[in-house]
Amino acid sequence: MNAHADPLRFPPGFVWGAATAAYQVEGSPLADGAGPSIWHRFSHTPGRVRDGDTGDVACDHYRRYPEDIALMRSLGLQSYRFSIAWSRVLPEGRGRINQAGLDHYARVVDALLEAGIAPNITLYHWDLPAALDDRGGWLNPDIADWFADYATLMFRTLGDRVPLWSTLNEPWVVADGGYMHGVLAPGHRSAFEAAIAAHHLLLAHGRGVQAFRASGARGQIGLVVNLEPKYPASHSPADLAATLRAEAYMNRQYLDPVLRGTHAEELAEVFGEAWPAPRPAEQMAVIREPIDWLGVNYYTRSVVRADESAWPQRASAVPQRGALHTETAWEVYPRGLTDTLTWVKNRYGNLPIYITENGSAFFDPPSAEVDPLPDPLRTQTLHKHLAAVHAAIGAGVDVRGYYAWSLLDNLEWAHGYSKRFGLLHVDYATQRRTRKASALAYAAVIAANAL
Ligand SMILES: OC[C@H]1NNC[C@@H](O)[C@@H]1O
Ligand SMILES: [Ca+2]
Numbered sequence: 001m002n003a004h005a006d007p008l009r010f011p012p013g014f015v016w017g018a019a020t021a022a023y024q025v026e027g028s029p030l031a032d033g034a035g036p037s038i039w040h041r042f043s044h045t046p047g048r049v050r051d052g053d054t055g056d057v058a059c060d061h062y063r064r065y066p067e068d069i070a071l072m073r074s075l076g077l078q079s080y081r082f083s084i085a086w087s088r089v090l091p092e093g094r095g096r097i098n099q100a101g102l103d104h105y106a107r108v109v110d111a112l113l114e115a116g117i118a119p120n121i122t123l124y125h126w127d128l129p130a131a132l133d134d135r136g137g138w139l140n141p142d143i144a145d146w147f148a149d150y151a152t153l154m155f156r157t158l159g160d161r162v163p164l165w166s167t168l169n170e171p172w173v174v175a176d177g178g179y180m181h182g183v184l185a186p187g188h189r190s191a192f193e194a195a196i197a198a199h200h201l202l203l204a205h206g207r208g209v210q211a212f213r214a215s216g217a218r219g220q221i222g223l224v225v226n227l228e229p230k231y232p233a234s235h236s237p238a239d240l241a242a243t244l245r246a247e248a249y250m251n252r253q254y255l256d257p258v259l260r261g262t263h264a265e266e267l268a269e270v271f272g273e274a275w276p277a278p279r280p281a282e283q284m285a286v287i288r289e290p291i292d293w294l295g296v297n298y299y300t301r302s303v304v305r306a307d308e309s310a311w312p313q314r315a316s317a318v319p320q321r322g323a324l325h326t327e328t329a330w331e332v333y334p335r336g337l338t339d340t341l342t343w344v345k346n347r348y349g350n351l352p353i354y355i356t357e358n359g360s361a362f363f364d365p366p367s368a369e370v371d372p373l374p375d376p377l378r379t380q381t382l383h384k385h386l387a388a389v390h391a392a393i394g395a396g397v398d399v400r401g402y403y404a405w406s407l408l409d410n411l412e413w414a415h416g417y418s419k420r421f422g423l424l425h426v427d428y429a430t431q432r433r434t435r436k437a438s439a440l441a442y443a444a445v446i447a448a449n450a451l
Helices: 038-043 061-075 099-114 143-158 171-180 191-215 237-252 255-260 266-274 281-287 335-348 376-394 413-418 437-448
Strands: 015-019 079-083 118-124 164-169 220-226 230-232 293-298 302-306 315-317 353-358 399-405 424-427 432-435
Touching (some): 015 118, 015 437, 061 099, 061 432, 079 164, 099 118, 143 191, 164 293, 191 266, 191 281, 220 353, 237 255, 237 266, 237 302, 255 281, 255 335, 293 335
Parallel strands (some): 015 079, 015 399, 293 353, 353 399
């Protein structure tokens, strides 16, 4: 930032981290007794993932995590958010325990603690055990029990020394991508299934929180949601109504039940006949089990207009030509992060928030010829979003920390390896890691706890 401006200081103890997810970085999907996940199946299904890419190797993080932890330490990272691959520890998702899987994650946690880096574990980041999908997966009401049993196993194994946990990563994406539009595993296209999956995701979340409380595990548990603020394209009644539907569908569908015990009324409009009768009160009570913190993943905003052809919410985004966009075609709009954080505080109260993901994909070459690798657009985008977090804190939002997405370039789901979000460049041909300029810029912010 401008060296002459007063530095933007972050609160003492603000947690600076970076994030990944198992299927996107680990590789070795079936090693040491692990069972296949739905993403192993999906990525090996022709046509589902760009360029035929799979997570078979990815960043080889399953084996290279010691080197990656050393790199985290060199950047001064204070926390590392990563996910457990459920089917490594329970190959069939339930029943038989794979000790080698548990041992792997215990080694990762202990290596992080040894390096002075606080683990922040996501229990579910989309890689459902394939054996559970065979039993209906998120469509089977038993999944709340299966998830609670898996969560209990992890709390018993690591609950004595992991300070931060979350149940689910982005339940909206799981239901919308996996069941509504079918672009993510398990690739279904049904509004009826999406509504069922959404409810079971919420139930599993609540049962996971209850399991955490019952396990006596230390630390704090939360839920991680993606939030994308919706701005009306005009003040016409049609655009305003469409904006409310879009906001209800993406931003309130999970937070309202978890934090208020109610469902956004626009959802009946969005799902139509697929929206089931009101849920049993005892299930809504489970969903509302209090959480200790909220994880917010922020990437972009959307400007919304009514669009009768856009299914299911009958609203579509108006392209913001002239604005900087990332490789994933997301408008760079830092102000939306400030607006989102103040929206959460105003609507749900001032519960502790971690920005559990924020980052940007811009083009980087397949191999890095220099160290650090210049990435000016990612660096400026990082700075702008950190300033946006600072503004939210200044407005009274209780933001406790920030995790850059991502530590490493990795498998961007159906985009394959074509989108690079990493602070660290990965040359997939050699597995060489190279710091990008944004990594050094981030390290400087961490060292100063200021922008
Ligand atoms: O699209 C970037 C990220 N968004 N949140 C979930 C992560 O798994 C994605 O890679
Ligand atoms: Ca493929």
